[in-house]
Amino acid sequence: ARGPWQECFEAAVQLALRAGQIIRKALSEEKHVSTKTSAADLVTETDHLVEDLIISELQKRFPSHRFIAEEAAAAGAKCVLTPSPTWIVDPIDGTCNFVHRFPTVAVSIGFAVNQELEFGVIYHCTEERLYTGRRGQGAFCNGQQLRVSRETDLSKALVLTEIGPKRDPATLKLFLSNMERLLHAKAHGVRVIGSSTLALCHLASGAADAYYQFGLHCWDLAAATVIIREAGGIVMDTSGGPLDLMSCRVVAAGTREMATLIARALQTINYGRDDEK
Ligand code: IPD
Incomplete structure (x- = not known):
């Protein structure tokens, strides 16, 4: 049925x-x-x-x-x-x-x-x-x-991210500088809860306004993507283009405006692709 x-x-x-x-x-x-x-x-x-x-x-x-x-x-x-x-x-x-x-x-x-x-x-x-x-x-x-947040203003946003597994100095520098850029743009806060999927569920619930990450995998993203889209949200590539499930990177938000602002603020951290490992 x-x-x-x-x-x-x-x-x-x-x-x-x-x-x-x-x-x-x-x-x-x-x-x-x-x-x-x-x-x-x-x-x-x-x-x-x-x-x-x-x-x-x-x-x-x-x-x-x-x-x-x-x-x-x-x-x-x-x-x-x-x-x-x-x-x-x-x-x-x-x-x-x-x-x-x-x-x-x-x-x-x-x-x-x-x-x-x-x-x-x-x-x-x-x-x-x-x-x-x-x-x-x-x-x-x-x-x-579930309904996502309708926030479009980065200076009013609660943003979620995850660190990703790489911890070499160059990666950490980029990770921290991405966070710094969002804080400079006056995001209300940035949270790291230790589970990509649950952070994405918070976004779907309207409990946060945006999510971004480099270094997650297709199994962190697949189920959550449907949940966010069905809650009215946007899931896209960090370049601002369409989501690529295998690209190990993502931006998601309640609105396209918010997702685009986050995507523009980020510097890429290269984690390769899930389908090339
Ligand atoms: C990881 C967690 C972590 C995130 C990684 C994921 P795992 O999943 O969600 O918070 O930073 O990108 O791969 O290894 O616990 O299934």
Whole structure:
């Protein structure tokens, strides 16, 4: 009744809730932590466990579908978005928070067909908030419809960002100088909460006016993009052009004016592409 991908959407919701339960329980327990691309890019046994659960259940139910998932990519799987139905999964977004028991962690499941995002499901594991967005059908959090902020003035904006995994001096300098530029433009504040997907959900909820980041991945962005667009917001490339899911960079805002102002203020930090790794 609710479109051709109803069964997939329901499976995503079920699995996000199941995964969330596992993550919530594991948050307070001892963890085995390893590093990936840098000393600040972390992974635990729970990331693997949850990813394996989500992917194996989806594979059983939808054997012809394709998958892009964070820990599989870290193990060398290619990130390519073909026209086939494709699931884009981040088992724990905010792994560093998870490691430190900082209670801002999420499961993110996006779904694309013909290279177009159809729906996104993001579950805030500790606050038990389920964010969903379906193309043409609106965005919701625990049943309540989401609307973005209509702010167009950067000097009245609360802006969210994330640091990204690279910590070499040149990258850090650019990161800090981007933040400085927004503060010079008199943004009310800049926040870093440690989870790209949940920051993007705050934007979708109208709890912040803009988001930007260099160094995030397609699995941080896919589900949240549908949720923001369905809440009336804009998701674009940091160049001001159309969003490229594989480009490891994004600007999002409630209004196109705000997104454009942020994009113009930023200097590029080069993180390469997800589909060229
Ligand atoms: C990361 C977090 C972090 C952001 C990174 C993401 P992960 O996701 O969202 O805040 O800075 O860009 O990759 O590794 O915890 O799934």
